[in-house]
Amino acid sequence: MSAADKAAPLPQAPTGLGVFERWLSLWVALAILAGIGLGTTLPGLFGVFAALEVAKVNLAVAVLVWAMVYPMMVAVDFASLAHIGDRPKGLVLTVVVNWLIKPFTMAGLAVLFFEVVFAPFIAPQDAEQYIAGLILLGAAPCTAMVFVWSQLTRGDATYTLVQVSVNDVIMIFAFAPIVAFLLGVTDIAVPWGTLLLSVALYILVPLAAGIATRRWLLARAAPGTGAAAIERFGATMKPVSVLGLLLTVVLLFGFQGPVILDRPLVIAMIATPLVIQSYGIFAIAYLAAWAWRVPHKVAAPCALIGTSNFFELAVAVAISIFGLSSGAALATVVGVLVEVPVMLSLVAIANATRRHFPGAASAE
Template sequence: MSIFERYLTLWVALCIVVGVALGHVMPGVFQAIGSAEIAQVNLPVAVLIWLMVIPMLLKIDFAALREVGRHWRGIGVTLFINWAVKPFSMAALGWLFIGWLFRPYLPADQIDSYIAGLILLAAAPCTAMVFVWSHLTKGEPHFTLSQVALNDAIMVVAFAPVVGLLLGLSAITVPWDTLVLSVVLYIVLPVIAAQVARRSLLAAGGEAALSRVLRTLSPVSLASLLATLVLLFGFQGEQIIAQPLVIGLLAVPILIQVYFNAGLAYVLNRVAGEQHCVAGPSALIGASNFFELAVAAAISLFGFNSGAALATVVGVLIEVPVMLTVVWIVNRSKGWYERGAPAQATRPKSVTREA
């Protein structure tokens, strides 16, 4: 692990401070960057996400995707967490903390809106950022790609019904243009670009050429992650400074939800006998959120200045720092995980996987 990766948590903390400070000092600049969007998808952020995920996608040999079926346990666990546990656990936590425990400290007219924002956040599984988390845990890349693709397909048909059920609405307007464009920008186009580049590199110089390019792009990927943080926190610098108590209270159920779902997915994978390289990304996919869609849906349904929009923004604020702690836990607990009898009993003798 490079020095840059070793101290990534420190760089993230610095980017949060820098982003908030710049957003407060130069709100006009960040408003201009934030307005560069199509269907509420920010294009500068999309470019940075490309730079983050393409190096990870370059490692994936699509011919090996046919072997992903051996990880059916991990896929089953992740689907269970994402669609049968996470939205409902977040709704319960939202009603417990925001609707009851923290009610005296929050604006009374925004309570229901805050809870709605939390539900929107939990009902959309993460997409692009998962490739970063999987890379940091040395996760199985083919499993990660297959799981993300499957979640995207399910999200197209399940997002509205799940949110509608939990919000008690008879119908909900889903920003389909945002959903489709986000999937295309963050998944489809980077996958195509990465595979074209991979084939060209292999044809020109073989595995050695691909390895050289991956070593070169690795710092670019992490630098793009940090630049994305500066932008995201810069966009919300004014709100962070203006409403620190509200943001802190909204963060509580989100934090509990992340650790609960990550831990549950991790333990279920161990009980099921899945490999650690699958359990890690499974836990991370199960815990993280597709905050771009959640923010867009909250704004579309409740308005830009609503409590729902603010609640989804809090998810953006804590997503990266919290997921880095989950990455740390997954990496540090690898020895404990692999001492599990079921995992050892079903672990294949050799695992063919891109480094």
């Protein structure tokens, strides 16, 4: 290992997932059932929510997405970008996998399954919507949950923060062009105005609010207590973020309820390319890190960042472009349901293979 690798502080051993993270799949499944039930019994109520729209942005969903994303942005420290040159291998892998590989493999798998494998069972217009939703997921790398996955693999917390911060900066400029390109390649009309508006609303606005809040917390904290103040703020806001996620799922599945009840296998169909993509991207990033002799505390988070998705952004953009009741919105929400069990299995794989990476002994 280089001197820089040895110098970076090791985070505390993981204490495990919290109640919400551990049972996220269950909470989302319950929200799905609640949404389907309410959408079937109270269609008028969901019609009211659907009517709350300005410039193709559903206001109810916008508020809920901001509630989800804003606390995450407060946790991102862009001052960490000063360390962008420290141990560049992990950062290079993260950028290459997230922006040069992942969006394109996801689009390829989406086209393969919904235009070839599942084509006999799905109407072409539905297949087009599911492909669009999967493209949105593939172009949005994780921002928040990756800190949990990093902790569970004893990742370098400081380096993970650098990786996430760099991804957020790239996302501001690259998300819209990549999505537009891939939608165009798959012959889906690209509403550039709505796409750019979505980037502004769901990345730039919460990011600016997060930066402002972080500075305010640091300014009013006593010397040496800034990090603790930010952590307390995050703990306070976490219930709001959780509620935003679950209510968004209820709304989406409330609109999708009749479709799902008529065709329950559609969830499994959407999940299939998502699962294949997750394990495939992890394998690419993790094996590349192993071949490049990247320390495990950097390699594991690096691979997990590429595997996990910023599903909050994908959901919001799908709704803005295609509508609340669209197949694209449904596909992005299935990503939420799939993510946690898949990610926990990958955490287990990373921990079981730690000994094959440099620096394994110091992490024990």
